[in-house]
Structure formats: structure tokens, C-alpha cells
Amino acid sequence: MTTITQTMLETIEEELQRQVARLDQPRTKEFHDMLTYHMGWTGAGAGPLATGKRIRPLITLFSVASCLSKSDMKEIKGLNWLHAKSAAAAIELIHNFSLVHDDIQDNSNLRRGRQTVWVKWGSPMAINAGDALFVIANQAVLDLAEYYPAEIVVGAAKILNDCCLDLTRGQFLDMSYEERTDLTMEDYWPMIGGKTSALLSACTHIGSLLGYAKESEQEAYRLFGYHLGLAFQVQDDILGIWGDESVTGKSAASDLVEGKNSLPVLFALGKNGKFAERWRQGPITYADVGVVSALLVDEGGREFAEKMSELETQKALGYLRQADPQGETGQAMLELANMLLKRNQ
Numbered sequence: 439m440t441t442i443t444q445t446m447l448e449t450i451e452e453e454l455q456r457q458v459a460r461l462d463q464p465r466t467k468e469f470h471d472m473l474t475y476h477m478g479w480t481g482a483g484a485g486p487l488a489t490g491k492r493i494r495p496l497i498t499l500f501s502v503a504s505c506l507s508k509s510d511m512k513e514i515k516g517l518n519w520l521h522a523k524s525a526a527a528a529i530e531l532i533h534n535f536s537l538v539h540d541d542i543q544d545n546s547n548l549r550r551g552r553q554t555v556w557v558k559w560g561s562p563m564a565i566n567a568g569d570a571l572f573v574i575a576n577q578a579v580l581d582l583a584e585y586y587p588a589e590i591v592v593g594a595a596k597i598l599n600d601c602c603l604d605l606t607r608g609q610f611l612d613m614s615y616e617e618r619t620d621l622t623m624e625d626y627w628p629m630i631g632g633k634t635s636a637l638l639s640a641c642t643h644i645g646s647l648l649g650y651a652k653e654s655e656q657e658a659y660r661l662f663g664y665h666l667g668l669a670f671q672v673q674d675d676i677l678g679i680w681g682d683e684s685v686t687g688k689s690a691a692s693d694l695v696e697g698k699n700s701l702p703v704l705f706a707l708g709k710n711g712k713f714a715e716r717w718r719q720g721p722i723t724y725a726d727v728g729v730v731s732a733l734l735v736d737e738g739g740r741e742f743a744e745k746m747s748e749l750e751t752q753k754a755l756g757y758l759r760q761a762d763p764q765g766e767t768g769q770a771m772l773e774l775a776n777m778l779l780k781r782n783q
Contacts, residue, residue, distance in 0.1 A: 442766050450495045453527040457578045472567040476555050483552045494533055494641050495526035500771035501645025504763035509650045522648040524581035525594055529641055531575035536605055538568035594644050601640035608632020615699050623704045635667030658761035662754055669750035669779055675700035676743050679731055694722045702739030709737050751779045
């Protein structure tokens, strides 16, 4: 890990704690505890494994710094990536707000190996904790006003809130698809565009805006984040069926048993062969997984998903080259993108 990356991660963590501390008051101490627990700072198992990798705020700050390093605008005099730290925190808080609510909606007992907030405090309290993370995120992005003009702050807030609406669209589609048997691949892309790509796209878009990039560069950064998200989600679908459990941290059988409408599944359903016949008979059991996953391979589901992952990877990297990030942080962003796009299977 480079020095700048480590410095940014430490700054992100400090800023997140500062933002969440808005609730650290005598009457709301337990409320504050719910948020610090979910963020991975307190409680059993607290630490780096519980916090996650903070990839989204890191990409945001990489984008800011790489754009500032090549801008010759007078507005940036004295400005650096540290002045955008509240926006990076806002992005991570939105991500975590969505996770708290997702865990309730998916009835998930564990998050990063620990009990989820709703399991510890009940669904009503967890919903409120998620709402608090959402509100604090919006307060955090407004903190940019200390260093940026109003039009830039409003622009960043608009991107963030448009992203949040996209997140809810994607979540709606994901939940509404659960009981359907008539889905096609055309139904898949809008869902993951909302659930996964929207936030990564917001990271690079807000970062380039705060780095005073030209509009054409901002669009290249936005599209880089968007296609990075698509490639990442398709890879996740592949890993969810054929991944190494010791690497992914979850059973490779789980996506099939849960009936997830992943890309390999939707492709094979379109073939209307033996896999589709078995899928429509009812839930897949753990005992069935070996045979069913083999049918997916035989009918081209895995090969097709791998091709789509590669296609979206090349699109993402193409837009990143077009954005032309500069400096040490530009190189760090390219390395991070390659790490995300080439996970071990």
C-alpha cells in the first residue's frame, strides 16, 4: 500500500468518526453505539475486517487528487484532496445506510462475520439507524461549503441524491424480481446499474467535480465508475456460484440456493434447456448445487458471464484512460481498479 493511500484511508476513518459523532450525546449514546458498531469501530469483532475496505471513499479522493494535479484553474489555488474528505465520508455513509436496510430486507443475520444491527437491536431501531446514516451523509456533503463555492457544493449534493434514488430503484427491482420466473438478461442490467454501479459512478463523478475537471473529463470519470460497477457485479455473480469460499467469504452454493437472478442464471434460462427446467421446478437445495452448477456451465452461463465481465472491464479501463488521471493518485486509482476487476476466482 502506498503512503498516499494509507494517509487517505486514515483521513477517511477520522472524518467518518467525526461525522457520526453528531449523535454522540448523552440521550442518544446507544443510538450512536448502533452506528459505531455497524461502521466496525466498536463491539465484538471490531477492527479492519468489520469496517470493510473503504473502497468507495478512497476512489472519490483518488479522483479529486488526480484531477487537481493536472488542473491549471485559479480556483484550485491552495486546494487539495483533504478539502474533499467530507464528500468521501458522505459516499461511505450512503453505502452503509444501504447495507443496514439491505440486511433487514434480505433477513441477513451476519455482516462481515458479525451480527447485523437489526439482529442486535431489532428492525425498528435498525431502520432508524440506517436513516441516521443517510441524513448524516447529506450533512457531510454540505460541509464542502467551507472550501468550495455554492455551485460546486450543490452539484455534488445533486449527484449524491440522484445516486440514492438510483440505489432505491435498483433495490426495488432486485426485490420485485425475487418471485418472478419470466426474467431476461434485459431485466438484469437496470437492476445492477442501480444496486452496484450508481454509487461507484457517484464516487468518480463527485471526485472529478471537486477536482475541477472539465465536463468531458467528468463524464469519462463517471462512466469509468459506472462500468467498473457493472464489471464488479458480474464478477460477483460468477464468484457467487463458482468462487473459492476461502477467498469470497461465503458459500459458493448460496446464490443458487437463494434463487438469485444472477447473469449466468438468466442467460441459461433464456436457453430454456435442462437448467431452466430444473430452476422452474422449485428451490435448489445444497445437495442439488453440484449438478445445477454443472448444467449452467454446460449451457454456457459461466462462459457468457465471463465474457460480459471482460467486456465491462475493458469499457471501464477505456474510460479511465480517457479520463487520464495524473500523479501518484492516478496510478493508485488504476491499480485499485485492476485489483477490483481481477479478483481471484
